[in-house]
Amino acid sequence: MAEKLLEIKNLKQHFNVGRPNMVKAVDGITFDIYKGETLGLVGESGCGKSTTGRTIIRLYDATDGQVLFEGEDVHGKKSAKELKKFNRKMQMIFQDPYASLNPRMTVADIIAEGIDIHGLAKSKKERMERVYELLDTVGLNKEHANRYPHEFSGGQRQRIGIARALAVDPDFIIADEPISALDVSIQAQVVNLMKKLQREKGLTYLFIAHDLSMVKYISDRIGVMYFGKLVELAPAEDLYNNPMHPYTQSLLSAIPLPDPETERSRRRKAYDPAVHNYDDDEKMEMREITPGHFVYCSEKEYRELKAKYAK
Numbered sequence: 001m002a003e004k005l006l007e008i009k010n011l012k013q014h015f016n017v018g019r020p021n022m023v024k025a026v027d028g029i030t031f032d033i034y035k036g037e038t039l040g041l042v043g044e045s046g047c048g049k050s051t052t053g054r055t056i057i058r059l060y061d062a063t064d065g066q067v068l069f070e071g072e073d074v075h076g077k078k079s080a081k082e083l084k085k086f087n088r089k090m091q092m093i094f095q096d097p098y099a100s101l102n103p104r105m106t107v108a109d110i111i112a113e114g115i116d117i118h119g120l121a122k123s124k125k126e127r128m129e130r131v132y133e134l135l136d137t138v139g140l141n142k143e144h145a146n147r148y149p150h151e152f153s154g155g156q157r158q159r160i161g162i163a164r165a166l167a168v169d170p171d172f173i174i175a176d177e178p179i180s181a182l183d184v185s186i187q188a189q190v191v192n193l194m195k196k197l198q199r200e201k202g203l204t205y206l207f208i209a210h211d212l213s214m215v216k217y218i219s220d221r222i223g224v225m226y227f228g229k230l231v232e233l234a235p236a237e238d239l240y241n242n243p244m245h246p247y248t249q250s251l252l253s254a255i256p257l258p259d260p261e262t263e264r265s266r267r268r269k270a271y272d273p274a275v276h277n278y279d280d281d282e283k284m285e286m287r288e289i290t291p292g293h294f295v296y297c298s299e300k301e302y303r304e305l306k307a308k309y310a311k
Contacts, residue, residue: 002034005172005204006056011065013048013055025051027228028065030286033172038198038205040219040236042212042251047225049208050095053174056206057092058083069172088118091165095177097157101149107160108145111135114168134163138193155186162193166201174206179214187211191218212255216240221292224248227273230286234293244295244305247271 013026025048033039041049054060056067058074067074069090077083091114094100101110108131112121121127132142138159149157158178165173175194179187191214197203209215215222215236222239224232224247232245243249250271286294287302289309297305 002037004032005035005070006033006206007066007068008032008052008056009066009068011052011055011067012063013051013060014063024228026055029225029228029230031223031230031233033204033206035171035204036198036202037220038207038218040215040222041206041208041225042210042215042222043225044210044251046227048228049225050176052225053092053176053206053208057090057174058086059092084118088114088168089170090172090174091168091170093158093161093165093173093175093178096181097154097161098149098181100161101157103149106146106148107131107135107152110149110160111145111163111167114164118168120168130167134167137166137197138163139189153186154182155189158182158186158190159193162190162197166197169201170203172204172206174208176208177210178207180209180211187214194218212251224251229296231296232294233286238290238293242293242309244289244293244309245297247273 008029008031010028010030011026012024012028015023015025017023027048029052031039041052043049051060055062056074062075069086072086074086077086105113108128111131111134112127115121115127115130121130128145131145135142135144140156140159140163144152144156149160152160161178178194179190182190194205195218198205205218207215207218219236222234222236223230224239224245226247232239232243232248234242239248240252243252246269250269253267253269283298284296286296288294289302289305293309295301295305
């Protein structure tokens with residue numbers, strides 16, 4: 001069995017936006033990520049998927065719950081030395097390749113920022129050799145090193161962001177909608193690059209996105225979020241071929257098909273959240289319906305799903 005790299009236990013991220021308002025962006029989710037896999041996290045805008053990623057990497061302090069990375073509590077780390085060690089192992093690729101790169105820094109300095117912080121180069125020559133190597137790894141060339149972000153296209157900027165994340169040799173990368181700001185023609189290039197790097201370097205990914213087709217292409221398993229809750233978690237093929245939660249079924253029914261005739265006659269499936277009570281935690285929880293396929297449901301729904309899907 002694959003080794004667990006990350007364990008998320010009852011993670012909560014609540015934001016107080018003024019009394020009596022409390023936004024439960026992430027509301028008690030639990031899942032594991034195994035070494036070498038890609039876990040896709042999908043859902044509509046505002047469902048909490050990006051907040052989940054930012055809380056895992058400690059850009060936000062968790063309201064409650066645990067994030068265990070290699071068995072150590074991420075949010076329990078206090079000393080600067082511990083945090084520095086953790087930050088080298090876990091990196092993030094951000095959604096907006098235009099906003100995530102400092103416009104006043106050269107590409108070389110952007111990529112080498114982590115190398116400098118962690119003291120990974122013994123000389124300026126070694127530092128630049130590492131930058132050139134990383135540029136080559138992501139499909140750019142060393143002539144790009146002395147340029148500035150505004151001189152590049154969106155796809156090239158995202159490659160620079162990937163190079164920056166790789167600079168400290170991380171074990172785990174959170175990709176927060178890394179292709180959503182890119183042209184469709186460039187999206188596949190970036191995803192193929194990420195898959196290639198995963199094979200070569202043994203990386204583990206949390207791939208956050210709302211493009212269900214692309215998530216299926218890159219992910220080993222997929223989790224579906226709805227209003228701060230994880231409502232379904234399953235192997236990618238199983239989730240697409242056999243969605244069990246009504247919200248997942250609704251999402252998949254909205255994916256356009258390339259056949260115009262089929263598309264015209266196909267009916268979308270609407271999701272009515274009133275059929276579930278997401279505030280009643282005693283009755284609603286993640287339950288395993290078939291091996292590896294979990295659904296957020298009540299005990300009654302669990303029995304119905306087991307009868308329908310378990311063979």
